[in-house]
Amino acid sequence: MGEGLTVSDWYPVLLKVEGRKCVVFGGGFVAQRKTEGLLQARADVRLISPRLTPELRAWAEAGRLLWTEREAEEKDLDGAMLAFAATDDPDANRSLADAARIRGIPINIANAGEAGEFILPAVLRRGGLVLTASASGAGPALAARIIDELAERYGPEYNENIEALRTIRGIVKSEVANPSERRALLQAAVTDEALEEWRSSPRLQDNAELLARLRQRAIDRKG
Numbered sequence: 001m002g003e004g005l006t007v008s009d010w011y012p013v014l015l016k017v018e019g020r021k022c023v024v025f026g027g028g029f030v031a032q033r034k035t036e037g038l039l040q041a042r043a044d045v046r047l048i049s050p051r052l053t054p055e056l057r058a059w060a061e062a063g064r065l066l067w068t069e070r071e072a073e074e075k076d077l078d079g080a081m082l083a084f085a086a087t088d089d090p091d092a093n094r095s096l097a098d099a100a101r102i103r104g105i106p107i108n109i110a111n112a113g114e115a116g117e118f119i120l121p122a123v124l125r126r127g128g129l130v131l132t133a134s135a136s137g138a139g140p141a142l143a144a145r146i147i148d149e150l151a152e153r154y155g156p157e158y159n160e161n162i163e164a165l166r167t168i169r170g171i172v173k174s175e176v177a178n179p180s181e182r183r184a185l186l187q188a189a190v191t192d193e194a195l196e197e198w199r200s201s202p203r204l205q206d207n208a209e210l211l212a213r214l215r216q217r218a219i220d221r222k223g
């Protein structure tokens with residue numbers, strides 16, 4: 001990517017795009033990957049491209065997105081929350097970048113990451129657990145490799161762990177008023193051992209017993 005870019009040029013964030021208009025220009029594999037992530041987050045996806053991959057075509061036919069079968073026009077950007085220039089025409093991508101900037105719409109530029117307002121990390125989702133890796137444009141393949149490694153360490157059991165934790169945290173927040181005690185209990189709730197216990201025990205049903213287990217775990221941790 002461009003010279004002089006440092007890690008601090010990018011600000012990591014999780015965006016809520018549900019129901020919001022997001023425009024993807026281009027219908028190749030790169031557009032498909034960006035679209036897939038947007039659909040996962042339930043965005044209102046508008047796809048502008050004369051041609052589509054078979055997968056994108058199937059999503060369009062299934063009504064999962066709105067496809068306009070032609071080349072990009074600046075007006076396609078109107079009212080968008082986010083835009084993605086993923087055509088294989090660098091000039092088209094560049095003019096879309098200019099048009100988006102004028103309209104104040106953040107845009108991702110597939111062939112020149114540094115020319116846009118945001119880039120995408122590689123992502124692993126385990127229910128509500130979202131792990132991301134980015135090399136700030138220096139190496140998408142490295143980001144993808146790191147995510148593959150994290151997928152081994154944080155397996156499908158984390159789907160369940162996250163839901164159990166959501167329940168536990170709700171209980172702790174409603175039953176424990178003291179912030180430092182709350183914090184100690186919630187830290188004790190997320191060790192490997194504790195997560196294993198929540199997955200395998202029915203104690204979650206009983207608030208008093210759950211709190212007793214957490215207090216014990218917090219004491220054990222302090223040693």
Ligand SMILES: C[C@@]1(CC(=O)O)c2cc3[nH]c(cc4nc(cc5[nH]c(cc(n2)[C@H]1CCC(=O)O)[C@@](C)(CC(=O)O)[C@@H]5CCC(=O)O)C(CC(=O)O)=C4CCC(=O)O)c(CCC(=O)O)c3CC(=O)O
Nearest residue numbers: 111112113119120121122134135136137138139140143144
């Ligand atoms: C800057 C960024 C902007 C953006 O797209 O957001 C960008 C830009 C570019 N990518 C290029 C190439 C490749 N991109 C991938 C894959 C991914 N690219 C993704 C993100 C990003 N790519 C952002 C930076 C992220 C970072 O550095 O961490 C991932 C992580 C997420 C996603 O796309 O959703 C997804 C992995 C998903 C997964 O598998 O988990 C592969 C690997 C493959 O295809 O297998 C290759 C070939 C190998 C290589 O070139 O390294 C090129 C050259 C194009 C050309 O040659 O013309 C550019 C242009 C440039 O360098 O600016």
Ligand SMILES: NC(=O)C1=CN([C@@H]2O[C@H](COP(=O)(O)OP(=O)(O)OC[C@H]3O[C@@H](n4cnc5c(N)ncnc54)[C@H](O)[C@@H]3O)[C@@H](O)[C@H]2O)C=CC1
Nearest residue numbers: 026027028029030031049050051071072087088092110111
């Ligand atoms: N950011 C990333 O992760 C990666 C980016 N790239 C870059 O992304 C570009 C696209 O890659 P692919 O999807 O593999 O290309 P592709 O050639 O498969 O698809 C390009 C798509 O753009 C459409 N298109 C062309 N001109 C258009 C216009 N004016 N308006 C709307 N749509 C138009 C075409 O119909 C086609 O559907 C590549 O040129 C490459 O530079 C490549 C790999 C990864």
